[in-house]
Amino acid sequence: MVRVRFAPSPTGRLHVGNARIALVNWLFARKLGGHFLFRLDDTDTERSTAEFAAGIEADLRWLGLGWDSFARESDRMDRYAGAIEALKASGRLYPAWETAEELELRRKLQIASHKPPVYDRAALRLDDAAKAKLTAERGQPHWRFRLDGRRIAWADLVKGETVVDTASLSDPVLVRADGRPLYTLTSVVDDIDFAISHVIRGEDHVTNTGVQIELFEALGGAVPGFGHLSLLVDATGAGLSKRLGSLSLGGLREEGVEAIAVSALLARLGTADPVMPVAALDDLVTGFDLARFGKAPARFDPAELRALSAHCLQIMPFDAVRERLPEGTGEAFWIAVRGNIATLADAADWWRILHRAPEVGPIEDPAGVLAAAPDLLPEGPLDGASWGIWTKAIGAATGAKGKALFLPLRLALTGRDHGPEMRLLLPLIGRDEITTRMGKIDRG
Template sequence: MNVKTRFAPSPTGFLHVGGARTAFYSWLYAKHTGGKFVLRIEDTDIERCTQEAINAIIEGMQWLNLEWDEGPYYQTKRFDRYNAVVEQLLAENKAYKCYASKELLNEIRKEQIAFGTKPRYDAYHPRVIAANTEATESSLFCVRFRNPKEGSVVFNDKIRGHITVANSELDDLIIRRTDGTPTYNFCVVVDDWDMKITQVVRGEDHINNTPRQINIYKAIGAPLPEFAHCSMILGDDGTKLSKRHGAVSVMQYRDEGYLPQAVLNYLIRLGWSYGDQEIFSLEEMISLFSLEAVSKSASAFDADKLLWLNNHYIRSLEPKYIAKYLQWHLDKKEINTSNGPVITDVIQLVGERCNTLIELAEQSRYFYQDFENFEDFETDAAKTYLQPAAKEALELALNKVKTLHSWTTENLHTVIVDICNELELAMSKVGMPLRVAVTRQSQSPSVDAVMMLVGKTRVITRIEQALTFISQYEVQ
């Protein structure tokens, strides 16, 4: 069997965490089996679907590097195909025209609720029969699928196991509305048939749709795909994941400084496991993933765990990979890296201390930005370390770096050690004033390595600025 999976979002909003996990599981299964992955935009709900949401979904998929082999297909461009199948079903008496108005059906539903019966469409209700009998050629009608009345729908879900639903529990669903547009449950089946989808991976909220769709597959003579319904993702408080948990869209995680690799590693663990292993390369994810290993229990979203993973990947991934995603944040902060050290060298030096790319971008600033005002100093750091007592050490440092011919980390370290020895000072009494002078802050990697990347010209200028700051401090 040639495996073919699909991700088929409705573009009524952004690509959220649950949708991204579904897309990733579908993508992984296709990659694991050497199959193909299809992106399909299910935009039949014309009133609610927007181009903005379509763009956001595609942008989210691209940011996660979930490339599709086919698509994106759009259901709104396939109406002729759907209508042809509707007409086929009408001709075979597997579907029928229903003239009962929405208002009439709402009245019947209220009656059913009042009598304690299950509210549902009833083709044999006297008022529905009367509406169909009294209809004229100009009367509005929808088309309903003639669902089997006997027997059961039985299928084996790859995640949830054996599922049986009696046909008596299913009503005759609408497959084409009164305005002529086809409906979701019908379009999905035709699409999966035409696109030769073999595995349908989606959220558990679609379980109720599956028996209805299976009956349509059978009615049109389409082969049944395998189904796998993923459980929902809960917030850390056990309630349904929502905006208050920070889950707005996948692109929000880009905006907050997460790497796609970290997000993918986190998503795969929201319902799937391989022993006690927490960190997986993409190659390992593809090699080890299986739908049978996906849990049918709900998963809890842990923001701290995602942050931990992000720090791990910032520390361990190739700087070139990180630079690709860091650049977006650097541009947003208007940090121009064209006049300064190679950004991958900065990432290697600073990255270990950063949990997010936002932090990494901010920590990269002093390697590229020229400071002009004393306001650029971190206030507490300047008050603590740029006092008159630091003046002698900084003056000696200035003289030594000006005459330093070979600008290397090792030679700069030697300069600092020599200053400590000559002035009989502890390393902190020299290193900390230098750090604040060069970086404008009290926290940074080893100051000799920082000075090496900042460069000789900028280091000299910044030490001179620090001495000017101390002079003004003395005057006060």
């Protein structure tokens, strides 16, 4: 079975870059009838918080990305300890005591000598006496994974044939001096134990993938397929990294952006497929194909997202928004207003306008439309034809037409010079309220 995972660290809230990775994994699993694992990589105890974990869960639920199973790394420390001992026993994990300052000085000397700034494996040359001395002086070591130093190649699901030469890399630290395992190790152990078949993530992980493939092999695990999506840039081509705070999912939600619009945009960014408004996630599953994603950076434009959000609202059926509309609203109201709103907050504004007379100042009405209107309101129940009948009668009585006929009436009834079609609003306002509002108008 296809098994994928989304594995954020709960050290902050999700932003659009994270959401894109989560969405693509979810769509990949759903398209292929696979399994979607939500895993919290929370071994960074200094920065991980329960609040951030809850926020990430809320963000995923807001997007509609339900998961088939859940795991938390902090619950699996015994499993990582076993993997660490296995790597030590096989000679792939070795102790080192260098401080960050010492390593930085070595890097500077290597660069000055025109050598690659790669860890020199000095710790591998220590004998038992030297190790004992360093332990006494500096305490417990950190542990590095000894790379094979070879070309690691794989057929990337997005980038195509990809190669990382681990001979050009430093042996990565997998275990801190305090015994805490780091991401590079825990992620691989988890992927093995949860039988992850495909790892889909950002292209900033390409080098790390070369290291992790060696680690999969060293632990005797099946190497999954890998796909690395291009990173998001802004409309000018600049990176988003310094602006992600303003593009958090929480911020977009507070702004009134529709979750389905976020998904509709992110599912197409980086492909040649046009971005289209959709009403449900299932509409995105049908046409999803990971092979459609290109290698070039994907441009994310917040203005495009906001426009798309409005378009998604305009095609949503009433049942999709019923629970988020003001109490008492019906389908007729939704059909009347959805074509003229950018967010659901705008719909709430129109609900207030229809049920509470707005403040209206003097209205220019040289033709006397407002004076003639009350007596010409059609008899009987108001329906979709009433507006046309009413304005035709007023026009015949006053000679007004076009803007001179329609604008005074719209202003008198809604306090706005634009908005939903009046033929739809008139029945919703109701005869008594129309008469009351017309009687309060200052005709200038």
